[in-house]
Amino acid sequence: MSPTIDWTALVIFLCCFALVTVMGFLAAGWKRGATPAHLDEWGLGGRQFGTWVTWFLVGGDFYTAYTVIAVPALVYAVGAYGFFALPYTIIVYPIVFLLMPRLWTVAHRAGHVTAADVVHGRYDWRPLELAIAITGVVATMPYIALQLIGMQVVIKALGLSGELPLIAAFLVLAVYTYSSGLRAPALIAFVKDIMIYIVVLAAVAIIPVKLGGYGAVFAAADAFFTAKGGATGLILTPGQMLPFATLALGSALAAFMYPHTLTGIFASASAETIRKNAILLPAYTLLLGLIALLGYMAHAAGIVVSTPSDVVPVLFRSLFPGWFAGFALAAIAVGALVPAAVMSIGAANLFTRNFWKAYVDPAITPSGEAAVAKLASLGVKLGALACILLLPTQFAIDLQLLGGLWILQTFPSVVLGQYAGFFRAPALLLGWATGFFGGSAVVWMDGLKPIHTLVIGGAHYTIYVGLLALAANVAVASAASALLGLGGSARR
Amino acid sequence: MRAWLLLLPFIGLLWVPIYNRTTPALLGFPFFYWYQLAWVPVSSLITWFVWRGQRH
Numbered sequence: 001m002s003p004t005i006d007w008t009a010l011v012i013f014l015c016c017f018a019l020v021t022v023m024g025f026l027a028a029g030w031k032r033g034a035t036p037a038h039l040d041e042w043g044l045g046g047r048q049f050g051t052w053v054t055w056f057l058v059g060g061d062f063y064t065a066y067t068v069i070a071v072p073a074l075v076y077a078v079g080a081y082g083f084f085a086l087p088y089t090i091i092v093y094p095i096v097f098l099l100m101p102r103l104w105t106v107a108h109r110a111g112h113v114t115a116a117d118v119v120h121g122r123y124d125w126r127p128l129e130l131a132i133a134i135t136g137v138v139a140t141m142p143y144i145a146l147q148l149i150g151m152q153v154v155i156k157a158l159g160l161s162g163e164l165p166l167i168a169a170f171l172v173l174a175v176y177t178y179s180s181g182l183r184a185p186a187l188i189a190f191v192k193d194i195m196i197y198i199v200v201l202a203a204v205a206i207i208p209v210k211l212g213g214y215g216a217v218f219a220a221a222d223a224f225f226t227a228k229g230g231a232t233g234l235i236l237t238p239g240q241m242l243p244f245a246t247l248a249l250g251s252a253l254a255a256f257m258y259p260h261t262l263t264g265i266f267a268s269a270s271a272e273t274i275r276k277n278a279i280l281l282p283a284y285t286l287l288l289g290l291i292a293l294l295g296y297m298a299h300a301a302g303i304v305v306s307t308p309s310d311v312v313p314v315l316f317r318s319l320f321p322g323w324f325a326g327f328a329l330a331a332i333a334v335g336a337l338v339p340a341a342v343m344s345i346g347a348a349n350l351f352t353r354n355f356w357k358a359y360v361d362p363a364i365t366p367s368g369e370a371a372v373a374k375l376a377s378l379g380v381k382l383g384a385l386a387c388i389l390l391l392p393t394q395f396a397i398d399l400q401l402l403g404g405l406w407i408l409q410t411f412p413s414v415v416l417g418q419y420a421g422f423f424r425a426p427a428l429l430l431g432w433a434t435g436f437f438g439g440s441a442v443v444w445m446d447g448l449k450p451i452h453t454l455v456i457g458g459a460h461y462t463i464y465v466g467l468l469a470l471a472a473n474v475a476v477a478s479a480a481s482a483l484l485g486l487g488g489s490a491r492r
Numbered sequence: 493m494r495a496w497l498l499l500l501p502f503i504g505l506l507w508v509p510i511y512n513r514t515t516p517a518l519l520g521f522p523f524f525y526w527y528q529l530a531w532v533p534v535s536s537l538i539t540w541f542v543w544r545g546q547r548h
Contacts, residue, residue, distance in 0.1 A: 094538075236524075244508055293525075
């Protein structure tokens with residue numbers, strides 16, 4: 001579909017965008033530290049964010065614009081199965097509560113900025129540090145590209161055509177991230193999150209009234225899936241239950257291994273800040289559950305789209321007045337800026353600390369680190385933009401899918417290593433390689449599907465490949481650690 | 493040891509057969525949906541309870 005330009009919506013959209021741009025530049029002076037030219041300042045906002053700033057920042061950066069587009073799109077297309085995002089984003093918080101305060105404490109004590117720093121601090125072995133850093137960067141790049149896809153969908157819904165609006169929006173983002181660092185997304189997150197809350201609460205209150213109540217919304221979705229043949233529906237088929245549960249668990253374990261989420265953790269003022277956020281952040285999960293229902297509301301509204309990712313913008317434009325549709329679309333676009341900024345900062349921190357400092361300039365000063373990281377963040381963003389403009393969209397989506405599997409393979413080195421003393425660094429690297437390459441190969445051979453069917457004793461078990469790869473990873477790392485222990489080699 | 497309570501959300505949500513049905517519905521929501529949504533505040537309360545226990 002090619003919508004005409006709704007001028008009211010477009011003007012509201014541009015005003016919101018202008019507001020956050022100004023905030024992005026002004027953020028440089030917000031809560032300014034004593035030594036502004038330091039990676040802790042640019043890359044972690046001075047390690048001082050309290051409970052509320054962290055709540056907005058992590059909420060704004062974990063629940064990305066792509067989520068707002070892709071989760072309802074999946075629910076629209078496949079029904080109950082698309083809701084795995086809900087158990088995933090519920091059980092992720094007990095995991096954060098249990099594991100992240102310890103990681104924060106280690107990072108705070110030693111001045112670590114990245115997950116690879118933590119691993120280097122623990123094992124003092126460069127090859128493992130490099131593997132963790134590369135994994136972080138390659139898992140993040142397609143994730144940034146997906147934020148661009150989210151913006152593209154919104155720009156298209158506004159009736160604008162061509163690539164120029166996207167390039168302009170992204171260049172603005174790149175420049176204020178360069179100048180303000182993590183303070184920019186932290187400040188913009190306040191605006192983004194409040195906008196998204198307003199939009200979703202309005203949507204879940206107004207849309208069902210227009211469509212005849214939630215009973216009617218679910219009935220319409222049920223009728224749609226039944227007409228399609230009933231392969232998917234309002235509840236899971238028996239064969240979907242194990243994939244649903246394993247996708248939720250695997251995604252939850254992977255979630256806080258990403259550079260953008262860990263950056264939010266390390267930027268917190270204290271371990272207590274993180275514990276309180278593990279209690280408060282589920283408010284966003286409630287929001288996500290309601291956003292997912294937009295997929296069913298689209299069926300009740302009789303919306304038919306050829307590309308499921310257009311579902312949310314089309315629904316907003318057909319059911320909201322022009323000015324509110326503009327506000328809602330702006331909320332999604334601004335929602336793309338926060339995670340894209342934090343992701344590029346997280347990736348730039350990895351490049352600076354675990355490649356540049358490790359191999360190019362070991363004597364680099366903290367202000368030199370900040371300068372390298374600022375340039376690296378520009379490079380990362382331009383790379384993601386080039387991907388979107390030059391390669392097919394599906395490429396970024398497939399890579400992001402693999403990215404979840406990849407980042408999950410850093411879990412043993414980053415987290416388990418903090419608790420279990422018996423792991424040896426070379427063994428962890430071997431485990432990582434097994435999970436990373438073995439898991440990628442399985443996904444590739446299955447035709448880029450995230451789930452794989454195992455046949456054990458005649459019974460079929462379909463499981464998220466990331467979790468299978470993690471199991472292989474831990475098994476290999478444990479066995480190799482035991483062997484190295486027997487050999488009595490120097491302890492690493 | 494209150495921390496063991498944090499296992500409850502994992503059991504309640506990853507053991508899918510216990511909630512994979514449409515009835516009883518609540519306010520138009522099939523069971524599958526309101527059950528999972530209800531776990532959001534419940535899980536948050538459990539975490540709060542564990543946190544409070546650690547501080548005292």
